[in-house]
Amino acid sequence: MAIPLVPDEVIADRRGYGLVVLNKLANVERRDRLTSLVQVLRQARRDLPLIWPMERRTEQRLKDFGLSQVIASEGVVCLPMQPHPDYVQLLSRATCILSDSSVANDEALALSVPCLSFADPADRECGAGAAAAIAVGTDPRLMTRALWKTIYGASAPLRVPALWDGQASARIAKHAGSWMSTNLTPAHRTAKVLAAAPPVFRPAGGVYALSRQG
Secondary structure (H helix, E strand, O other), X not given: OOOOOOOHHHHHOOOOXXXXXXXXXXXXXXXXXXXXXXXXXXXXXXXXXXXXXXXXXXXXXXXXXXXXXXXXXXXXXXXXXXOHHHHHHHHHOOOEEEEOOHHHHHHHHHOOOOEEEOOOOOOOOOOHHHHHOEEOOOOHHHHHHHHHHHHOOOOOOOOOOOOXXXXXXXXXXXXXXXXXXXXXXXXXXXXXXXXXXXXXXXXXXXXXXXXXXX
Protein backbone atom coordinates (compact mmCIF):
# COMPACT_ATOMS: atom_id res chain seq x y z
CA MET A 1 0.00 0.00 0.00
CA ALA A 2 1.47 3.34 -1.08
CA ILE A 3 1.93 6.22 1.33
CA PRO A 4 1.51 9.73 -0.15
CA LEU A 5 4.79 11.63 -0.73
CA VAL A 6 6.90 8.58 0.19
CA PRO A 7 8.80 6.88 -2.68
CA ASP A 8 7.64 3.34 -3.40
CA GLU A 9 11.17 1.99 -3.07
CA VAL A 10 11.29 3.17 0.55
CA ILE A 11 8.05 1.39 1.41
CA ALA A 12 9.18 -1.73 -0.44
CA ASP A 13 12.63 -1.90 1.18
CA ARG A 14 13.06 -5.30 2.84
CA ARG A 15 14.39 -3.61 5.98
CA GLY A 16 11.36 -1.38 6.25
CA TYR A 17 11.95 2.21 7.36
CA GLY A 18 12.60 4.24 10.47
CA LEU A 19 10.25 7.09 11.43
CA VAL A 20 11.97 10.18 12.82
CA VAL A 21 10.28 12.34 15.47
CA LEU A 22 12.45 15.27 16.53
CA ASN A 23 10.75 18.34 17.95
CA LYS A 24 11.95 19.13 21.49
CA LEU A 25 13.12 22.72 21.79
CA ALA A 26 16.26 21.61 23.63
CA ASN A 27 17.23 19.60 20.56
CA VAL A 28 15.96 21.80 17.76
CA GLU A 29 17.01 25.26 18.96
CA ARG A 30 20.60 24.41 19.87
CA ARG A 31 23.04 24.22 16.98
CA ASP A 32 25.40 21.80 18.73
CA ARG A 33 22.64 19.43 19.80
CA LEU A 34 20.88 19.44 16.43
CA THR A 35 24.19 18.92 14.61
CA SER A 36 24.95 15.90 16.80
CA LEU A 37 21.52 14.41 16.16
CA VAL A 38 21.86 14.92 12.41
CA GLN A 39 25.12 12.97 12.54
CA VAL A 40 23.31 10.17 14.37
CA LEU A 41 20.63 10.17 11.66
CA ARG A 42 23.30 10.03 8.97
CA GLN A 43 24.67 6.91 10.61
CA ALA A 44 21.19 5.41 10.94
CA ARG A 45 20.42 6.08 7.29
CA ARG A 46 23.25 3.77 6.24
CA ASP A 47 21.34 0.86 7.76
CA LEU A 48 17.72 1.86 7.27
CA PRO A 49 15.64 4.22 5.08
CA LEU A 50 14.31 7.14 7.13
CA ILE A 51 11.06 9.10 6.90
CA TRP A 52 10.95 12.40 8.77
CA PRO A 53 7.63 14.30 9.16
CA MET A 54 9.09 17.66 10.08
CA GLU A 55 7.70 20.66 11.92
CA ARG A 56 8.27 24.02 10.24
CA ARG A 57 10.41 25.20 13.13
CA THR A 58 12.69 22.18 12.76
CA GLU A 59 12.91 22.67 9.00
CA GLN A 60 13.87 26.32 9.52
CA ARG A 61 16.55 25.51 12.10
CA LEU A 62 18.10 22.94 9.77
CA LYS A 63 18.35 25.69 7.16
CA ASP A 64 19.66 28.24 9.67
CA PHE A 65 22.39 25.87 10.87
CA GLY A 66 23.38 24.71 7.38
CA LEU A 67 22.16 21.15 7.96
CA SER A 68 19.43 20.88 5.31
CA GLN A 69 21.87 19.81 2.61
CA VAL A 70 23.33 17.16 4.89
CA ILE A 71 19.90 15.62 5.36
CA ALA A 72 19.12 15.86 1.65
CA SER A 73 22.42 14.26 0.65
CA GLU A 74 21.63 11.22 2.82
CA GLY A 75 18.33 10.59 1.09
CA VAL A 76 16.16 11.05 4.16
CA VAL A 77 12.52 11.39 3.06
CA CYS A 78 11.41 14.71 4.59
CA LEU A 79 7.67 15.34 4.82
CA PRO A 80 5.59 18.19 6.24
CA MET A 81 3.85 17.40 9.51
CA GLN A 82 1.13 14.84 8.84
CA PRO A 83 -2.47 14.69 10.08
CA HIS A 84 -2.59 12.33 13.04
CA PRO A 85 -4.30 9.43 11.21
CA ASP A 86 -1.58 9.55 8.52
CA TYR A 87 1.14 9.77 11.16
CA VAL A 88 -0.29 6.72 12.95
CA GLN A 89 -0.30 4.85 9.65
CA LEU A 90 3.37 5.69 9.13
CA LEU A 91 4.20 4.69 12.70
CA SER A 92 2.29 1.41 12.63
CA ARG A 93 4.19 0.24 9.54
CA ALA A 94 7.63 1.40 10.66
CA THR A 95 10.48 -0.94 11.57
CA CYS A 96 11.27 1.44 14.43
CA ILE A 97 10.88 5.03 15.53
CA LEU A 98 13.80 7.37 16.27
CA SER A 99 12.36 9.81 18.76
CA ASP A 100 12.92 12.56 21.28
CA SER A 101 9.23 12.62 22.26
CA SER A 102 7.73 10.84 25.27
CA VAL A 103 4.32 10.94 23.56
CA ALA A 104 5.75 9.27 20.46
CA ASN A 105 7.45 6.68 22.68
CA ASP A 106 4.11 5.75 24.25
CA GLU A 107 2.39 5.62 20.85
CA ALA A 108 5.12 3.38 19.49
CA LEU A 109 4.84 1.02 22.45
CA ALA A 110 1.06 0.83 22.07
CA LEU A 111 1.59 -0.24 18.44
CA SER A 112 4.47 -2.60 19.35
CA VAL A 113 6.97 -0.56 17.31
CA PRO A 114 10.53 -0.50 18.75
CA CYS A 115 11.68 2.96 19.82
CA LEU A 116 15.25 4.26 19.72
CA SER A 117 15.28 7.31 21.94
CA PHE A 118 17.51 10.35 21.57
CA ALA A 119 17.42 10.67 25.35
CA ASP A 120 20.77 10.33 27.06
CA PRO A 121 21.28 6.72 28.22
CA ALA A 122 21.91 8.03 31.75
CA ASP A 123 18.52 9.79 31.86
CA ARG A 124 15.59 8.19 33.61
CA GLU A 125 12.48 9.40 31.83
CA CYS A 126 9.03 8.55 33.15
CA GLY A 127 6.40 6.57 31.33
CA ALA A 128 6.00 3.08 29.94
CA GLY A 129 7.17 4.17 26.49
CA ALA A 130 10.37 5.65 27.86
CA ALA A 131 11.04 2.54 29.90
CA ALA A 132 10.67 0.32 26.84
CA ALA A 133 12.74 2.57 24.54
CA ILE A 134 16.41 1.95 23.74
CA ALA A 135 18.33 5.09 24.70
CA VAL A 136 20.97 5.97 22.10
CA GLY A 137 21.46 9.65 22.87
CA THR A 138 23.78 11.26 20.31
CA ASP A 139 26.16 8.30 20.04
CA PRO A 140 26.27 6.92 16.46
CA ARG A 141 27.74 3.64 17.71
CA LEU A 142 24.81 3.05 20.04
CA MET A 143 22.43 3.90 17.21
CA THR A 144 24.09 1.39 14.87
CA ARG A 145 24.05 -1.35 17.50
CA ALA A 146 20.39 -0.72 18.35
CA LEU A 147 19.35 -0.62 14.69
CA TRP A 148 21.05 -3.91 13.89
CA LYS A 149 19.32 -5.58 16.83
CA THR A 150 15.99 -4.14 15.73
CA ILE A 151 16.33 -4.97 12.03
CA TYR A 152 17.49 -8.52 12.64
CA GLY A 153 15.12 -9.27 15.51
CA ALA A 154 17.73 -9.52 18.25
CA SER A 155 16.25 -6.85 20.51
CA ALA A 156 14.13 -7.74 23.54
CA PRO A 157 10.42 -8.28 22.75
CA LEU A 158 8.13 -5.39 23.58
CA ARG A 159 5.56 -5.86 26.31
CA VAL A 160 2.55 -3.60 25.98
CA PRO A 161 1.33 -2.63 29.49
CA ALA A 162 -1.83 -4.22 30.82
CA LEU A 163 -5.05 -2.37 29.93
CA TRP A 164 -3.43 -0.63 26.92
CA ASP A 165 -6.09 -2.25 24.76
CA GLY A 166 -8.09 0.77 23.60
CA GLN A 167 -11.04 -0.15 25.83
CA ALA A 168 -10.51 2.41 28.59
CA SER A 169 -13.69 4.38 27.79
CA ALA A 170 -15.85 1.24 28.01
CA ARG A 171 -14.34 0.37 31.40
CA ILE A 172 -14.88 3.93 32.67
CA ALA A 173 -18.53 3.88 31.56
CA LYS A 174 -19.10 0.49 33.21
CA HIS A 175 -17.49 1.65 36.46
CA ALA A 176 -19.46 4.91 36.46
CA GLY A 177 -22.72 3.05 35.88
CA SER A 178 -21.97 0.61 38.68
CA TRP A 179 -21.06 3.44 41.07
CA MET A 180 -24.24 5.38 40.28
CA SER A 181 -26.51 2.35 40.75
CA THR A 182 -24.87 1.68 44.12
CA ASN A 183 -24.56 5.23 45.48
CA LEU A 184 -27.60 7.14 44.21
CA THR A 185 -30.39 7.38 46.80
CA PRO A 186 -34.07 6.78 45.91
CA ALA A 187 -34.56 10.55 45.97
CA HIS A 188 -31.77 11.00 43.46
CA ARG A 189 -33.29 8.36 41.21
CA THR A 190 -36.73 9.96 41.40
CA ALA A 191 -35.29 13.38 40.56
CA LYS A 192 -33.42 11.86 37.63
CA VAL A 193 -36.61 10.21 36.29
CA LEU A 194 -38.61 13.44 36.64
CA ALA A 195 -35.89 15.44 34.92
CA ALA A 196 -35.94 13.04 31.98
CA ALA A 197 -39.76 12.98 31.68
CA PRO A 198 -41.38 15.08 28.92
CA PRO A 199 -43.17 18.25 30.15
CA VAL A 200 -46.96 18.09 30.57
CA PHE A 201 -49.26 21.12 30.16
CA ARG A 202 -52.36 21.22 32.40
CA PRO A 203 -55.15 23.78 32.31
CA ALA A 204 -55.25 25.89 35.47
CA GLY A 205 -58.00 28.50 35.50
CA GLY A 206 -57.78 29.15 31.79
CA VAL A 207 -53.97 29.21 31.91
CA TYR A 208 -51.84 26.20 31.06
CA ALA A 209 -49.39 25.35 33.79
CA LEU A 210 -46.15 23.50 33.03
CA SER A 211 -45.58 20.36 35.04
CA ARG A 212 -43.09 17.48 34.79
CA GLN A 213 -45.36 15.13 36.77
CA GLY A 214 -47.63 12.69 34.93
